[in-house]
Amino acid sequence: xxxxxxxxxxxxxxxxxxxxxxxxxxxxxxxxxxxxxxxxxxxxxxxxxxxxxxxxxxxxxxxxxxxxxxxxxxxxxxxxxxxxxxxxxxxxxxxxxxxxxxxxxxxxxxxxxxxxxxxxxxxxxxxxxxxxxxx
Amino acid sequence: xxxxxxxxxxxxxxxxxxxxxxxxxxxxxxxxxxxxxxxxxxxxxxxxxxxxxxxxxxxxxxxxxxxxxxxxxxxxxxxxxxxxxxxxxxxxxxxxxxxxxxxxxxxxxxxxxxxxxxxxxxxxxxxxxxxxxxx
DNA sequence: TTTTTATGTTATTTTTTCTAACACCGATTG
DNA sequence: CAATCGGTGTTAGAAAAAATAACATAAAAA
Numbered sequence: 351x352x353x354x355x356x357x358x359x360x361x362x363x364x365x366x367x368x369x370x371x372x373x374x375x376x377x378x379x380x381x382x383x384x385x386x387x388x389x390x391x392x393x394x395x396x397x398x399x400x401x402x403x404x405x406x407x408x409x410x411x412x413x414x415x416x417x418x419x420x421x422x423x424x425x426x427x428x429x430x431x432x433x434x435x436x437x438x439x440x441x442x443x444x445x446x447x448x449x450x451x452x453x454x455x456x457x458x459x460x461x462x463x464x465x466x467x468x469x470x471x472x473x474x475x476x477x478x479x480x481x482x483x484x485x
Numbered sequence: 486x487x488x489x490x491x492x493x494x495x496x497x498x499x500x501x502x503x504x505x506x507x508x509x510x511x512x513x514x515x516x517x518x519x520x521x522x523x524x525x526x527x528x529x530x531x532x533x534x535x536x537x538x539x540x541x542x543x544x545x546x547x548x549x550x551x552x553x554x555x556x557x558x559x560x561x562x563x564x565x566x567x568x569x570x571x572x573x574x575x576x577x578x579x580x581x582x583x584x585x586x587x588x589x590x591x592x593x594x595x596x597x598x599x600x601x602x603x604x605x606x607x608x609x610x611x612x613x614x615x616x617x618x619x620x
Numbered sequence: 621t622t623t624t625t626a627t628g629t630t631a632t633t634t635t636t637t638c639t640a641a642c643a644c645c646g647a648t649t650g
Numbered sequence: 651c652a653a654t655c656g657g658t659g660t661t662a663g664a665a666a667a668a669a670t671a672a673c674a675t676a677a678a679a680a
Binding site: 376 | 656657658659660665666667
């Protein structure tokens with residue numbers, strides 16, 4: 351519900367995010383620079399991350415490991431956002447289904463997306479990795 | 486469950502805790518100095534707070550507003566910790582019961598505690614204020 | 621009235637983060 | 651093969667955030 355609000359609260363500095371995600375500051379900033387995340391800023395311009403941001407970074411990391419590049423990741427994340435939207439309207443599916451993403455599924459998603467900039471493709475998801483920890 | 490672990494993860498710096506609790510840094514440090522909280526530290530010695538810490542600070546604040554002093558608050562928090570322990574063993578009670586603490590209840594608790602340093606007094610609780618936000 | 625308590629304020633130092641620039645290496649491409 | 655590009659490492663210098671410590675103070679307690 352307003353769970354979403356909570357998850358979106360900007361809470362921690364980059365140092366913690368580094369530990370949480372095992373990414374370097376350089377990487378995190380680079381991803382931001384390419385529009386993959388949009389952490390908030392303190393009055394003094396320091397980044398402040400939310401749980402959602404960290405979640406997102408974990409996804410980015412996982413997608414990177416699957417060989418995607420910035421553009422690809424951007425697409426996938428964007429699709430997820432759309433899916434998210436749809437799902438809240440429609441309904442929940444089996445818990446398992448949307449927690450793992452096979453290479454084939456991924457490939458398919460990308461294909462669909464790239465070929466016909468289609469909305470509402472397959473609903474498989476990686477989301478909620480950190481969420482599963484910080485419930 | 487290991488919810489406890491999650492809540493105990495040291496995540497945010499004092500700046501955020503200040504906003505979350507509306508306490509000044511001075512106050513927060515003072516309470517630590519008096520053993521009311523025990524935030525973790527970064528390698529460079531900066532305080533790192535967990536959700537539990539923030540929760541605790543909110544309780545401290547509320548107790549302060551009720552006129553307790555450091556010693557009194559320490560007692561109450563300690564009792565809560567013991568109660569926590571007991572409760573996990575025993576069982577849950579009505580949700581309402583343990584979320585508000587009237588002045589009389591508080592007075593009684595303190596009385597019991599002070600008179601006969603007794604363990605396991607009344608189980609009324611303040612706990613979980615922040616928890617209710619960041620569930 | 622003197623003391624104590626909780627908090628404010630200020631000064632100084634240390635830690636953390638920021639941006640920007642340059643370097644590098646593996647994969648692409650001309 | 652040589653040049654490019656994409657993701658990351660590294661470094662330097664500046665700025666922000668946080669730490670400790672000391673002194674100040676108003677209200678409460680003794």
